[in-house]
Amino acid sequence: DTAVSQTPKYLVTQMGNDKSIKCEQNLGHDTMYWYKQDSKKFLKIMFSYNNKELIINETVPNRFSPKSPDKAHLNLHINSLELGDSAVYFCASSQGNSLNQPQHFGDGTRLSIL
Amino acid sequence: KQEVTQIPAALSVPEGENLVLNCSFTDSAIYNLQWFRQDPGKGLTSLLLIQSSQREQTSGRLNASLDKSSGRSTLYIAASQPGDSATYLCAVVGTSGTYKYIFGTGTRLKVLA
Numbered sequence: 001d002t003a004v005s006q007t008p009k010y011l012v013t014q015m016g017n018d019k020s021i022k023c024e025q026n027l028g029h030d031t032m033y034w035y036k037q038d039s040k041k042f043l044k045i046m047f048s049y050n051n052k053e054l055i056i057n058e059t060v061p062n063r064f065s066p067k068s069p070d071k072a073h074l075n076l077h078i079n080s081l082e083l084g085d086s087a088v089y090f091c092a093s094s095q096g097n098s099l100n101q102p103q104h105f106g107d108g109t110r111l112s113i114l
Numbered sequence: 115k116q117e118v119t120q121i122p123a124a125l126s127v128p129e130g131e132n133l134v135l136n137c138s139f140t141d142s143a144i145y146n147l148q149w150f151r152q153d154p155g156k157g158l159t160s161l162l163l164i165q166s167s168q169r170e171q172t173s174g175r176l177n178a179s180l181d182k183s184s185g186r187s188t189l190y191i192a193a194s195q196p197g198d199s200a201t202y203l204c205a206v207v208g209t210s211g212t213y214k215y216i217f218g219t220g221t222r223l224k225v226l227a
Binding site for chain 2: 004040041042043044045048056058090092099100101102103104105106107108
């Protein structure tokens with residue numbers, strides 16, 4: 001009965017590889033987000049999708065490409081991984097894009113680049 | 115540019131104490147402010163959301179206040195318990211620029227049994 005689930009939980013890979021992180025929510029929400037939490041625990045939004053449409057795209061390198069096949073899924077694909085990409089990536093969802101509803105977070109994907 | 119700061123960065127208290135966590139933001143033009151809790155290795159859990167027109171919100175032993183004009187919010191935890199140990203984050207949504215949450219750096223709370 002997990003609300004927001006991300007896979008994998010841990011991802012260790014070498015520099016230069018391409019990897020994907022999957023996110024699914026079963027809350028019936030129509031807005032989903034990707035956040036990056038760095039080693040200093042600072043959390044910053046990367047992308048936001050509402051009804052499969054991109055509504056927020058922060059200054060993230062274009063090596064990062066989100067894909068939303070439907071409202072319940074928002075996957076994150078990363079090309080040519082770099083050392084600085086090491087972080088914990090959180091997926092979240094909420095009802096509506098007004099940000100007046102609480103956001104529900106997944107448990108995070110810890111990405112380590114060797 | 116909105117900046118959110120939380121003080122203290124870390125706090126240890128004995129069980130049963132009442133405590134206050136502080137959050138300050140530089141731009142008072144906000145839609146709302148939200149307090150989250152993050153447990154180690156876990157995502158964030160929303161605790162309280164205060165709209166810009168509200169002064170406070172309460173949930174159980176938690177009370178969050180908002181003073182928009184001074185750019186401050188406090189999270190009051192009554193009768194703290196070891197299970198309250200976690201990192202507490204506040205986040206604000208501004209009315210200018212991109213409509214998104216700006217997070218503070220968090221306060222790491224440890225409640226000692």
